[in-house]
Amino acid sequence: MNKCWKIAVIGSGPAGFYAAGELFRQKSWEIKVDMFERLPTPFGLVRGGVAPDHQKIKSVQKIYTRIAENENFRFFGNVEIGRDILKADLLEHYDAVIYSVGSPADRELGIPGEDLSGSHSATEFVAWYNGHPDFCDYKFDLSARNAFVIGIGNVALDVARILAKTHEELAKTDIADYALEALRASQLEDIWLVGRRGPLQAAFSPAELREFMELADADVLVKKNMLELDAESQQILEMDASNDTKKNIEILMQISKKSVSGKKRRVHFLFLTSPVEISGNKKVEKITLVRNQLVKRKDGSISKEEIRIEKGRIE
Ligand SMILES: Cc1cc2nc3c(=O)[nH]c(=O)nc-3n(C[C@H](O)[C@H](O)[C@H](O)COP(=O)(O)OP(=O)(O)OC[C@H]3O[C@@H](n4cnc5c(N)ncnc54)[C@H](O)[C@@H]3O)c2cc1C
Known part of the structure; x- marks a missing residue:
């Protein structure tokens, strides 16, 4: 045998x-x-x-x-x-x-102020609202009006969507009870999704993006200038872009044409934007962002290059 x-x-x-x-x-x-x-x-x-x-x-x-x-x-x-x-x-x-132990570590942004109270990794926030035993005692201050989510992949979209949803929307899910109650008291009005590269390079999927148009009490906003493509990106869109990327651009265009309907919350998409500093007195009070531009590497791939710091300051 x-x-x-x-x-x-x-x-x-x-x-x-x-x-x-x-x-x-x-x-x-x-x-x-x-x-x-x-x-x-x-x-x-x-x-x-x-x-x-x-x-x-x-x-x-x-x-x-x-x-x-x-x-x-x-x-x-x-x-x-x-x-x-x-x-x-x-x-x-x-x-x-x-x-098969997964990947528990976060990648740090590597910017000043990242360790201030009020700055959290997605790992912590996501695990908290999902009831992970290691994170259920975490506290998140939801009394601020603005939240910045750094990165624009599907995890970032998950975080922004959970922050934007109403109590009634969240109550239908299997979110942890304590997170449901904490989010019910949230004072958030504006949620900013910050992506260092352009809409063409965004890593989210069309289905996740489309969900933002169906939120009960949150408007979604993309300024038209955020979707302006340089010549190189336009060529990629026409010649090489995947179907998902083309769909993402279509949906973003639709969003950019929608008028704001005065809902309680707003989700903003910022492309070609990076944080360079988080500051405040012991806790997060200010984030400094810069605008980037895309440059083509020698191997033909597109990277991002920071073009200005002071001029693009958003505080
Ligand atoms: C916020 C978020 C949303 C996501 N959404 C999606 C999605 O919508 N669709 C999708 O396809 N993917 C999604 N993913 C990705 C997907 O969850 C991961 O790709 C997948 O779970 C990875 O599987 P894994 O088995 O490698 O690791 P994990 O799922 O992390 O599993 C590893 C396991 O090992 C255990 N472990 C670690 N160390 C030890 C040890 N020393 N002894 C014993 N056990 C240990 C851990 O507790 C854990 O249970 C998402 C990920 C995140 C973070």
């Missing part, structure tokens, strides 16, 4: 479950999988990252649950490898170890 392979999978996010699923799919050997997770609950960032109003995406958990139902699968929650169990222990008891 073939040997039975005992595999330890560390981490229960998508990578861990798909690895386990693939192992069970092959027919050559008998496989037993033990999955170790430092949290009491499985599914990694599908539970703690994906936005609570995106239940369709979260439904991927059903696939993972089916994998977990395999009789040769065991789940050990609340076990941190490196703290509760060491690598040497794993190697003694398993034929192979798969590390």
